[in-house]
Amino acid sequence: MSKLQETVDIYKKLKAEWSKRPCDLNKCGGYLSTLKVSLTQLSFLPTSNTSASTPELILARDILELGAQWSILKKDIPSFERYMAQLKCYYFDFSGSLAESPFTYQLLGLNLLCLLSQNRVAEFHTELELLPPKEIHNNIYIKHPIALEQYLMEGSYNKVFLARFNVPAESYLFFIDILLDTIREQIASCMSSSYTTVTVAEATKLLFYDNQSKTKQFAEKHGWQGDGKVFRFSKTDKGDDRCVPIATVTQHLLEYAKELEMIV
């Protein structure tokens, strides 16, 4: 029990440091790593054989939640993912014995957004299946990433941009900014395939930049042709469609011959 008390003391220190504005991130990180070590001596990673006591579980969960939020402030995505992976077992597997934490859906929503910003859509949907349908439709933290995913699939990029202004929590901004960079790339490839010409001013608007110099930098990176005022996109011809793909056809025919031989 004394071990638990010790851990609680460090946790209180961490909590105090965390609630200071602005807080010292490095100091918090230090506390977090000590806490993680002491947690292993409690029932941090519960297995089926040991039954962990509820206060221990709640303490571990609170620490992990702080850790996840700390990683966002540190802009450390791998560390965030690690914390989330550990937290998920507290959220889902212990849902029967633990009271729901107020941060649950905020962090799960963040996790969704994190996957989305890295374009890991398959995992995004797998995670989504785990959530109860009621929360998917009503919880603002969850609804936000889902709406974003839909905008992305449709191509309503300006809605994604607008979504930046009504995030449910401050921590979401970090991932949305990453997302915006990804989107710019997508818009750029859409632009080059659908426009013949576009003025620099318009391109700036389309790419959600606030001034033209950034657009010009961006254009340079993508090798867009232009005379300083207008970008021109030349259409590359996909002419090879017309000829017969000899190799594939031969391969197919050989396959058919082999199969037919087996049948006859």
Add this chain to the structure above:
Amino acid sequence: MASKTQKKPKTEDVPDVEMKDTEAQKPQFEIDALTIEDIKDHIGIIEKSVVNKEPRFVLRVLRQLASTRKRLNDAVLNQLTKTYVSDSYEFKANLLSFFPSADSKDEKPHARSVLTEIYIHLLGLISLLDNNRLNDSIPCAQALINRVMSVNKPAMHLLGARCFFYYSRAFEMTGRLHEARTLLHGRLRTSTLRHDSEGQAMLLNLLLRNYIHYNLYEQAEKLISKTTFPENANNNESARYLFYLGKIKATQLDYSEAFKNLNQAIRKAPQNAAIGFKQAATKLLVVVQLLLGEVPERHIFRDQHLRLSLQPYLQLTQAVLAGDLAKFSSVLERYSDKFMKEGTLTLINRLRHNVIKTGIKSVALSYSRISLADVAEKLQLDSPEDAEYIIAKAIHDGVIEATIDHEKGYMQSNDSANIYGTNEPLKAYHERIRFCLDIHNHSIKAMRFPPKSYNDNLEDAQKQREREQQDLEYAKEIAEEEDDGML
């Protein structure tokens, strides 16, 4: 000698006839007696399979399980337990207490093999589940599994697989499915080591069902990637496996793979039965096909067994085909509870952008030049800016051939290329040939030949007639009972 054990019970038909004097009770008595006779037959077959080490015989008994289970009742089970389960069987007393019966003859149990005892125990479990006595079913199932686990005989594999199915079912019906997971995992390992392909197939499916029940698609995916489904598993099990596989792939956006799996699952499902399974698989298939941007064939919706349950999906298809966002939303709203219950809601939510895509496609086909504002209005988008981005993406994804003039705010469609000038027909044709060849290969693999019979001399006419008679019987049984395993 095997045929002797089979025939023996038939001589005992006499007592049934004599019972006719008690008029009022006659029907129930008679039915019970007949049931017991049939089960005696089954036990004969099971014994035969143990003696001959030929697991196939057990399959015959299991095939009749569907009709047997309808005729079970307390009296029958009590009598069976008394007659066939030896006193050393630990669970005998419990079985007797589950199925009390006032007037059953006290017989000294014949010495039988473990398999017979397990079969009776399994019948007991099934009866408990059918009569919704869920509290009794759990200990009954656990005792059954303990017994099954202690036996390692080839004849046990088929029966054991069935026992696991009802074990998992008992947990599912009590809402404690997750508790069964650990044991199933352990058993999967054991049956893999014992080359028990029946058990492997069954346990894999049970585990997948278990994971999908709790929406744990990640774990299910990992399980699939770490295991191989036994090739010689029976059709029902592989149909089920393919269905789960399709479901997992669809969740992970691998629609073409999901489509392939689901299609095969439906093909492998029994022809005239397992309607529930086919409905579920077809529903999923329709959604996956729509997500792929293909149109499900009209005849799917006309099938008499599927027509009613597919009604919402038909409306959904129509909305997607028309590219009508308003209609899509209204269908979604009206049936959202139904979709949620069937587990297709999340997939259907992803259809939204397909609706928009088809909308854009038809606009691009019908207008050579149209202003962005008009497109937004036609597709019920919020603003011309939205429309511009969406069209740009559609062009980028190759949905339409067009260019956008940003300054003047219109979209100009290019002349559509003649599709027969491209390689598309080649691809489509190849796809179809591939499919036909696949069917052929699968059906050849599915055939079974008697071992080594090509050496035997030709049988004489008498024997041939007998064998043909028997074959006909088997065929009838198979046709009637194949649905049994499919829930």
